Amino acid sequence: MKSRWVDSDAQAAVDHYGRLGVGNDVALRVYTTRLLGQDPQLVLHGGGNTSVKTRMSDLVGEETEVLCVKGSGADMGTIEPAALPAVRLAPLRKLRALDALADDELVRIQRANLIDPMAPNPSVEVLLHAFVPHTFVDHTHASAVLSLIDQPNGAELATEVYNGRMGFVPYVTPGFGLAKTAAAVYEAKRDVEGLILHKHGIFTFGASAREAYERMIEMVTRAEERLARRSNSVFVGRDLPERIAAYSEVAPVLRGACSLKDPLVGGAWRRLILDFRTSSAILNYVNGTDIARYSQAGVVTPDHAIWTKNWPLIVPAPEDGKLADFERDARAAARAYVESYAAYFDRNNARHRGRKRSLDPLPRVILVPGLGLIGLGRSKRDARVAADLAEAALKVVTDAEAIGRFESIGEADMFDMEYWSLEQAKLGAEPDKPLTGQVVVITGAGGVIGAATAREFAGAGAEVGLFDIDERAAMTRAREIGGAAMAVKCDVGDVASVRAAFVRVVEAFGGVDIVVSNAGLAWMGLIGEVDEAVLRQSFEVNFYGHQRVAQSAVKVMKQQGTGGCLLFNVSKQAINPGPRFGPYGLPKAATLFLVRQYALDYGHIGIRANAVNADRVRSGLLNDDMIAQRSAARGVSERDYMAGNLLGREVTAEDVAQAFLHQALELKTTADVTTVDGGNIAAALR
């Protein structure tokens, strides 16, 4: 590992932040914190922290000694000075004299001593930074260091590699106790350049930002060099089926197996989003004969527990053509995981006199021999974090096993970290939205109604796949939504295109829960004279298109086994035909009965089917030219034409989108047709 310090870059940071009124110490602290945070071998997803001791004026202009320490959960790779809250140093140092300090008390004291009362909470490791005297203190969970010290003889290995230059701190749960122990280790040998925290990570000290940073790089490099002298060949591969099933076949099965039925609300499930990874290193790990030992040994650093849980779920290798066997075994494995998590919780909660509340017992990482690893989370973002950390952990374990045997902290320590209130606070207190954890596909999403629907469902917390024959239009809409919204090219007139689009969305999110089958095209003509080819063309899109989409969705929903929801845009034409609109209205009428058939055939497995019949919505079908023509044909103004309904109100794409969302949330409603037309008695259903 090489130092990435560049004098001119450091000076540029000093100049840039100086213009914003930030002192040199903090500017350089930001510069090297970013250097550390941008290297995934050192730090991932809010892990690690840094600090600088300096002087600054408080709000009333009095100069005081402060500790600027990374805010809890902040990302080091993109940090700004505001994410390094300044805390008065003297009161923090005083805490050293206490025998014990409760977490909530520590948080109160920190907040009472912030220079800016609006600043974020300092890192959970703030006291360790305060109790050592060095100006600059850097802390990472560097992979190479973890591979070296996550061993039964970690202390010996650290002595061998660092030869007295680093203090060695035996494992202590992060927080007040660790800060005191670490300070005592430092004081026993004041010339150490940093500390190795057994089964946790590494701290380096410096009088300057550069010194602390370059010590980190040097100490990690020493660990890397030791790992390069590996003695064991790791992970003997085991026999796997000759042909492994595709991930797109396996994912919905696993997603269903890792869902929880809501005991209180019929038809409601707690669902997760999946993120799949594979590589030769991952396959080497998941295909190893000894996977049940090394993968279940625990976390590589305690900070991972809140994202990955302490143990991944292992399922059998999915043999191609034998998915029913795989499903049975995977479901049994997931059930056993949930039971074992509940037992782990009860065992350890008893130690806390029953004061903790269980998190959901579902796994956050799945290892699939023959395929790879999967991260799971309540959103695509969370699933990616879990997968990133699992991939990093897998490398740590692989390298640890190459020089010895990977060993983690004990179960009680893992529990205390997973259920530490200050760690849980990093996940944020944002409540789930109505569709958090669900995957929604919208066809015709490049158009006006489809795009409004995609926005509505994304706003309700769902991950959305925007299908459209016009991929660029779908991409534009997906970009507007942001996050993990995904554009997929899909021609509903072509069965192969529809199937391929569903494979892509399943690969991206793990499955599908709700489909809004919205794509349509208008054809006009007198029914007695229309060319049969035109009528067939319209049926291809406006009937078979819906059937193809629904069929592909049902296949995935059945694999998941958690019900689902099919929603169709049937238009007012399905009920109240317009003159010369037969070629459009007839397939829509057939689609209305398609909705009822799906409701009838799949209600018993929890799949609902509903429709919206909207009328006169300004869109790609009813564009400005068409509005001009239709209103002229009726001899009314465009405004009166658009609001020509009982309520006298123009219906918008957002109104249609809200009707779809409403149907998606009504868990006890199927075979329903919701009218969104401002009132048209001739199109009323009864």
Ligand SMILES: [Zn+2]
């Ligand atoms: Zn740490």
